[in-house]
Amino acid sequence: xxxxxxxxxxxxxxxxxxxxxxxxxxxxxxxxxxxxxxxxxxxxxxxxxxxxxxxxxxxxxxxxxxxxxxxxxxxxxxxxxxxxxxxxxxxxxxxxxxxxxxxxxxxxxxxxxxxxxxxxxxxxxxxxxxxxxxxxxxxxxxxxxxxxxxxxxxxxxxxxxxxxxxxxxxxxxxxxxxxxxxxxxxxxxxxxxxxxxxxxxxxxxxxxxxxxxxxxxxxxxxxxxxxxxxxxxxxxxxxxxxxxxxxxxxxxxxxxxxxxxxxxxxxxxxxxxxxxxxxxxxxxxxxxxxxxxxxxxxxxxxxxxxxxxxxxxxxxxxxxxxxxxxxxxxxxxxxxxxxxxxxxxxxxxxxxxxxxxxxxxxxxxxxxxxxxxxxxxxxxxxxxxxxxxxxxxxxxxxxxxxxxxxxxxxxxxxxx
Amino acid sequence: xxxxxxxxxxxxxxxxxxxxxxxxxxxxxxxxxxxxxxxxxxxxxxxxxxxxxxxxxxxxxxxxxxxxxxxxxxxxxxxxxxxxxxxxxxxxxxxxxxxxxxxxxxxxxxxxxxxxxxxxxxxxxxxxxxxxxxxxxxxxxxxxxxxxxxxxxxxxxxxxxxxxxxxxxxxxxxxxxxxxxxxxxxxxxxxxxxxxxxxxxxxxxxxxxxxxxxxxxxxxxxxxxxxxxxxxxxxxxxxxxxxxxxxxxxxxxxxxxxxxxxxxxxxxxxxxxxxxxxxxxxxxxxxxx
Numbered sequence: 001x002x003x004x005x006x007x008x009x010x011x012x013x014x015x016x017x018x019x020x021x022x023x024x025x026x027x028x029x030x031x032x033x034x035x036x037x038x039x040x041x042x043x044x045x046x047x048x049x050x051x052x053x054x055x056x057x058x059x060x061x062x063x064x065x066x067x068x069x070x071x072x073x074x075x076x077x078x079x080x081x082x083x084x085x086x087x088x089x090x091x092x093x094x095x096x097x098x099x100x101x102x103x104x105x106x107x108x109x110x111x112x113x114x115x116x117x118x119x120x121x122x123x124x125x126x127x128x129x130x131x132x133x134x135x136x137x138x139x140x141x142x143x144x145x146x147x148x149x150x151x152x153x154x155x156x157x158x159x160x161x162x163x164x165x166x167x168x169x170x171x172x173x174x175x176x177x178x179x180x181x182x183x184x185x186x187x188x189x190x191x192x193x194x195x196x197x198x199x200x201x202x203x204x205x206x207x208x209x210x211x212x213x214x215x216x217x218x219x220x221x222x223x224x225x226x227x228x229x230x231x232x233x234x235x236x237x238x239x240x241x242x243x244x245x246x247x248x249x250x251x252x253x254x255x256x257x258x259x260x261x262x263x264x265x266x267x268x269x270x271x272x273x274x275x276x277x278x279x280x281x282x283x284x285x286x287x288x289x290x291x292x293x294x295x296x297x298x299x300x301x302x303x304x305x306x307x308x309x310x311x312x313x314x315x316x317x318x319x320x321x322x323x324x325x326x327x328x329x330x331x332x333x334x335x336x337x338x339x340x341x342x343x344x345x346x347x348x349x350x351x352x353x354x355x356x357x358x359x360x361x362x363x364x365x366x367x368x369x370x371x372x373x374x375x376x377x378x379x380x381x382x383x384x385x386x387x388x389x390x391x392x393x394x395x396x397x398x399x400x401x402x403x404x405x406x407x408x409x410x411x412x413x414x415x416x
Numbered sequence: 417x418x419x420x421x422x423x424x425x426x427x428x429x430x431x432x433x434x435x436x437x438x439x440x441x442x443x444x445x446x447x448x449x450x451x452x453x454x455x456x457x458x459x460x461x462x463x464x465x466x467x468x469x470x471x472x473x474x475x476x477x478x479x480x481x482x483x484x485x486x487x488x489x490x491x492x493x494x495x496x497x498x499x500x501x502x503x504x505x506x507x508x509x510x511x512x513x514x515x516x517x518x519x520x521x522x523x524x525x526x527x528x529x530x531x532x533x534x535x536x537x538x539x540x541x542x543x544x545x546x547x548x549x550x551x552x553x554x555x556x557x558x559x560x561x562x563x564x565x566x567x568x569x570x571x572x573x574x575x576x577x578x579x580x581x582x583x584x585x586x587x588x589x590x591x592x593x594x595x596x597x598x599x600x601x602x603x604x605x606x607x608x609x610x611x612x613x614x615x616x617x618x619x620x621x622x623x624x625x626x627x628x629x630x631x632x633x634x635x636x637x638x639x640x641x642x643x644x645x646x647x648x649x650x651x652x653x654x655x656x657x658x659x660x661x662x663x664x665x666x667x668x669x670x671x672x673x674x675x676x677x678x679x680x681x682x683x684x685x686x687x688x689x690x691x692x693x694x695x696x697x698x699x700x701x702x703x704x705x
Contacts, residue, residue, distance in 0.1 A: 100432070
């Protein structure tokens with residue numbers, strides 16, 4: 001039986017953008033007026049998706065939207081995502097710093113968080129005094145701290161400076177001390193956000209080792225947010241990827257990292273070869289009915305994924321466009337039949353699309369490579385420009401046992 | 417089966433958007449009592465670090481204010497303090513008044529000055545305002561000590577100063593003052609998080625409030641001189657506390673049981689409302705601060 005220690009159900013968090021000031025009062029009054037009449041908060045219905053780079057139309061934004069996940073006891077869950085994806089907001093909700101707008105988190109254990117360097121450290125006080133203060137802030141009693149004081153000081157490696165005010169510490173030493181205090185906390189769930197960034201390699205190793213001990217021997221659960229992929233890889237047993245406030249991937253650490261790395265390619269990389277320097281292929285992108293969005297890489301959930309190609313040139317006759325799907329290790333798996341019947345519009349543009357044969361791909365990572373040429377002359381070659389991750393489609397793939405063969409043919413089985 | 421079993425095991429706690437209307441959670445505050453103690457220690461230890469005069473600053477402020485008041489209000493304006501030396505009269509009022517303002521301004525800044533730490537870790541937020549009231553009590557103790565020194569000095573000099581027997585209830589009066597500061601401070605702290613206007617209001621509001629709190633004049637004087645505006649002082653719970661302080665310590669003025677009952681009721685209501693709003697704010701303040 002799964003021992004679920006933490007469960008997030010439909011967590012959403014809405015933030016108001018811009019200045020809090022003008023209009024705050026009127027919104028507050030309106031909200032209150034709706035509440036009095038027993039109606040729903042009018043501002044909950046609106047709000048844009050949390051995308052940092054695009055301009056939105058609403059004053060409200062959903063930093064998190066419908067987050068669902070479960071964490072088992074003793075698991076180390078890595079939470080990864082780009083800046084502004086909602087990781088820290090999620091951790092803030094988990095550590096009770098701020099309340100979710102909707103949804104709930106249920107927990108079977110105490111949650112303690114180590115969210116940033118030297119939270120609650122007072123520069124004027126000594127290291128020793130700060131251990132007590134910080135420990136108490138994190139929920140330890142004075143007695144507990146006293147019993148672990150020597151261990152904490154030893155782990156931090158700051159013994160020499162322990163009676164010196166913390167304001168004289170280097171930032172690395174502050175982290176060491178802060179981490180040492182939290183590491184000796186004994187909550188069932190420990191939340192850690194980007195704390196190891198400042199420590200040196202030696203300390204990072206020590207800290208990761210300690211966290212592994214915490215989860216393996218202590219049977220405690222750790223939620224770990226980091227941009228340090230090596231740390232996530234070595235520490236976490238499972239990972240979730242956040243993108244624009246939504247969970248876009250949940251699974252093994254390796255797969256989560258894979259997914260995250262691929263979604264990190266921001267622009268389509270086109271490599272040109274051949275004689276002509278002009279850029280014929282203007283834009284290449286994947287278009288799925290599910291996401292309705294231009295993507296440089298895509299995690300395949302639905303089978304209707306199209307590759308869109310925008311070309312521009314004055315003369316199309318005799319040209320051919322072709323694509324090949326490569327496996328992650330570089331083997332060419334399948335080529336798509338070449339296309340020649342370009343239909344250009346008034347400004348010499350041509351827009352073509354092709355449905356990708358996702359249904360024959362097994363679960364895994366693939367690359368797409370394209371060629372644009374006339375007769376034997378290679379005009380333009382796009383080298384591994386699009387990465388495709390295909391999710392398991394049937395229970396054999398899900399079980400991880402795998403299926404023989406490079407491709408998966410979707411045959412029509414039926415009962416006779 | 418699996419699901420059934422899971423439903424049966426209870427969750428330790430749940431984080432939800434809606435707050436119950438009134439959650440005091442004193443049990444949690446009690447669990448964090450060591451933190452309260454450490455906060456008080458931090459406040460006291462670090463208050464005057466890297467100053468030359470150190471805790472002497474605690475004494476300089478009330479002494480100089482009393483001297484100024486004595487010159488302006490008693491010598492210049494001619495307010496009579498009866499047989500009691502005006503300096504001692506003013507010092508008594510200022511000492512307890514200072515305790516109130518320190519509690520009020522301290523707690524009203526709770527969210528602002530602790531935003532950093534509140535944004536990172538959870539602990540019962542109530543600890544912070546309580547710790548402010550407690551650490552100010554220590555500051556009050558030091559200031560009260562200097563009052564006693566002057567009291568003895570005047571007594572030895574042969575001035576007509578005497579304690580009223582009711583002085584045994586003085587600790588209760590201090591607690592009342594602290595709770596009044598706590599309640600109104602928490603109330604304002606919650607408003608300040610969203611509307612900064614209140615932090616400006618507090619700045620000069622406290623100054624104005626002092627003039628209607630009978631700090632530098634006896635309560636009876638206001639009825640005598642400006643009866644039309646006496647209600648301002650009469651509806652001010654602080655005035656009764658300050659008047660009673662002088663009654664207990666210096667045996668001047670009057671004690672009004674009705675006034676003190678009124679003060680106690682106002683204090684308790686303010687405390688209740690303060691905690692209520694404070695609890696409501698602490699859940700989401702980090703988004704609006």
